[in-house]
Amino acid sequence: MKAALLTGIRQFEIREVPSPKIIKETDVLVKIKTVGVCGSDIHYYTTGRIGSRVVQFPFVIGHEAAGIVQNIGNKVTRVKPGQRIAIDPAVSCGHCDQCKAGRENTCRELLFLGCPTQLDGSLAEYIVTDERSCFPIKDDMTFDQAAISEPLAIGVYSVERSILPQNADAAILGIGPIGMSVFHVLRTKIVGNIYVTDKLDRRLEFCKMLNPKFTGNPDKINVVEKIAELEPLMMDVVYECSGDPAAIAQGIQLLKPGGTLVIVGIPEVDEITFPIHELRRKEITIVNIRRQVNCTQKAIDLLASGKINMDSMATHHFSLEEIQSAFELVANYRDGVMKAIINLD
Ligand SMILES: [Zn+2]
Ligand SMILES: [Zn+2]
Structure with missing residues (x-):
């Protein structure tokens, strides 16, 4: 599959890399359709780090993603192949003191898409994530809207x-x-x-x-x-x-x-x-505020009900091949950009 690899400061390369595989019974293979460019991605792009989180190049970033379920592990019940989903980029362990207290966002073993040393990001044709991170969306919700549910x-x-x-x-x-x-x-x-x-x-x-x-x-x-x-x-x-x-x-x-x-x-x-x-x-x-917990479904519902309309936030669209231009645009706050969106085929 194709992936956008961050190969250095302000440097992307589109490379052919092995597709991720379903390993755990709760894994879901997702074909990525849309990725929003986040301010945190820009931190990694321009400085190679956020605080003590340092990127080891090459690395795939990106976490505001939506796509289509391609395949599922044996025990997956939340989604089916072909289903359109928004993705919560956080994967918590489910059994530490923080998770038990309903604080999955500060889970002791938290893994996050596109976070250095944790999980590869979503700026790729496919990702594998846990079913708990998959949120089905209605047919009339666009992938752009689904990706915007992450910052919302x-x-x-x-x-x-x-x-x-x-x-x-x-x-x-x-x-x-x-x-x-x-x-x-x-x-x-x-x-x-x-x-x-x-x-x-x-x-x-x-x-x-x-x-x-x-x-x-x-x-x-x-x-x-x-x-x-x-x-x-x-x-x-x-x-x-x-x-x-x-x-x-x-x-x-x-x-x-x-x-x-x-x-x-x-x-x-x-x-x-x-x-x-x-x-x-x-x-x-x-x-x-440490990201969010239990708010992905609420954000999707607010968008689906029309109580919140953020369509105008997606001011710029790019293909995966145009990723460098997308990141330069956002990093330099050019052309009145609010949210740049990468659309994959
Ligand atoms: Zn973000
Ligand atoms: Zn935990």
Whole structure:
């Protein structure tokens, strides 16, 4: 089969590699149709690592995937050959303390598609994964929509985990695909005003379809002052979706006493300092988000019911052969890209 191998920093090669095989009785062989390019893939592409997770080249990345079941192991009951599915990229062990506590996302033996030293990614014609990662989709759901359910699930989980009072005023710092996912989910809840910041004006424009109270670019204006003018009591919840340490600092300033800072974005640095006295005096709750747990089906249902429509998120489409162009586009934030999608035959 063909696979896109990351062979070095900012370097892909399409190579012929052996197809994966069904080994365990719960394995499912999936023909991949669609893969979304994620910010975490871009981290591996531009720097070869996220924190201590370092890529050993060559390696197949990619995890926001959807496809068609090709073959199944003897004990598989969730899916049948020919079935169209969305894929949850996380494969938990099912028996450690974390899994037993319903925290599969922090499983002690967690394996994740396209994560260095764990599992090969989905930027290939076929993958094998556990049946628990396979989520059937309805006939009228597109593979693009199914792939977008992966980042949307993180939005669903982030909102679930935040302490969100009714009519809460909230800010979203960083309105890329994950920030948009959070925003879409907030629009299904009873919330007050939503304030959005990003360093890319085109992204601020893009999110206006969801009717934010305010959008601002922190490179151009003092976003904390501006938001304070409009909402003197400040925010109940701030979703930090940019990974920028400066945004985390702004988020803390934007919160009212008793507010919640939800850290969703992945920083490029290893350590960030916090204003401990401000956190203490305002008694801020910090919630960290590690991907998601139990939210894949919820995300699929939100898309299938039409409660959330994220079709316009898929701004650019590429073939597997065009993978390098897709990653350069996203890495350089060119051409107003929100989500680049790789479509396989
Ligand atoms: Zn992702
Ligand atoms: Zn486990």
